[in-house]
Amino acid sequence: MADVRPRGGGGPPSGDGPLGRLRRRDRGQLFLVAAMALSLVFVVLALILNSAIYTENLATRQSEVGSANEVTVLRESVQTGLGGLMDHANRNGGDAAFGNRESDFQAGVGEWARQEGYFSALNGHDTSVSFVDAREGTRIVDDDDTTAFVPRDGSTSAWTVATDAKIRRFRMAVNTSEFPGSFTNTTVESALGSLSSTGPFMVEIDDGTSTWVVAVYDDGSDTAVTVKDGSAFYTCKTGASTAVVDLTAGTVGGTTCPALKRIDPEGPVTVEYHNPDQIVGTWMLTVDRPESSFRSAVNYDENATHCGSSVYEDGPGSGVPYTTEAVYSSTVRMTYADPNVEFSSDVRVARGEIGGAAHAPTIDSVTVTDAGVDDFEVDWSVSDPDGDLSQVVVEAEGATVDTASVGGATASASGIEIDESGSSVEITVVVTDVAGNTRQVTQVHDEDDDATGCPP
Secondary structure, eight states, rough: OOOOOOTTTTSOOOOSSSHHHHHHHHHHHHHHHHHHHHHHHHHHHHHHHHHHHHHHHHHHHHHHHHHHHOOOOOOOOHHHHHHHHHHHHHHTTTOOOOHHHHHHHOOOOOOOOHHHHHHHHHTTEEEEEEEEEEEEEEEEEEOOTTTTTTTTTOSSHHHOEEEEOOEEEEEEEEEGOOOSSSSOOHHHHHHHHHHHHTSOOOEEOOSSOEEEEEEEEESSSEOOOOOTTTTTTEEEEOOEEEEEEEEETTTEETTETTTTGGOOSSEEEEEESSGGGOOOOOEEEEEESOHHHHHHHHHHHHOOSSSSSSSSSSSSSSSSSEEEEEEEEEEEEEEEEEESSSEEEEEEEEEOOOSSSSSSSEEEEEEEEETTTTTTEEEEEEOOOOOOEEEEEEEEETTTEEEEOOOSSEEEEEEEEEESSHHHHHHHHEEEETOOOEEEEEEEEEEESSOOOOOO
């Protein structure tokens, strides 16, 4: 059989020949192109993967920011909504005791929380708010819009409204048609500097370090509110027939007043009215001291005695101004949960408070019994909002009679004996907390075998 072979040789082409080298180069180029294509695919896949990761992280961060905003909104809602409920509990019930007002407020918290939880669930959130505790205070009210801002005895001299107390919800509704006259700005600034008895109505707020004086008056065309802060003066005005001046919210007629925003005490304050006959209307104020010790402190400051009261009436219906027991502040527990965040925190409710939260301890009660000739017995109870009580000292005529080391949020003692001769004895109880904050109540008692220690 014939042997048929390709032309040019007797066998297959050698790899070392020209044709073999050409084919080898083609295969190398194909490998290079394939490698480049694969690398491009990997780059694209990496970009897609990174984009997905970035998008997921961005979505997570946006969800977390959204959740954080929801938590902030809930906290503000709690403080505003429950603050309104607290004011409602304090306004209603006549001369109700603190315990009754606290119970009313606690019931309101439960109902408010149920409503809030329902609406939160509609938006995919789970929220709860529960009552923890409440702090006792005193509400001071003059609700007769035909009277001047004078004390119970009608004196037109300067008088002490509150002493050594945290304050909130300090509001005045001024009948502007009843201003007895008008004042120029120059006259007002001079009066603010000297607390002149011939000037306009003025409120003095003193925290022991700084003092602010606020004048409310007719400037000839509008109702003006001028604040003296240091050596500078700041003024807001309103043309309303009834000017609502909210000293703690910093508003006049519902509009922000930058002048009032300058009032920023660091702790408890003493409040005094000057020229109270130069203004007519209503006013109210809530302080963080229980009613009995608050009235004792004010009466002593005004009259050097705790007996009777030339300052406040006993309650609504007995005249103005008067005091009632009140809820000053409350702590509630707030929780929030959604698919991204779970959050739980205590929230303090004290609507319209200025100068930060109350930290100073309070003297809840001081009872002094005339136990016989030259003998008295003292009972006291104290509390602290931060739970860091340290010491209670009882003094008689400036000398220490008893010192008690205390701790926690509440403390009390009874039967502390005082042997002091004289027709009357000045007895002081001083409480101090770990941070060094102090409060005191001073009472002057007579030896007349009367359980109250007051003159017959």
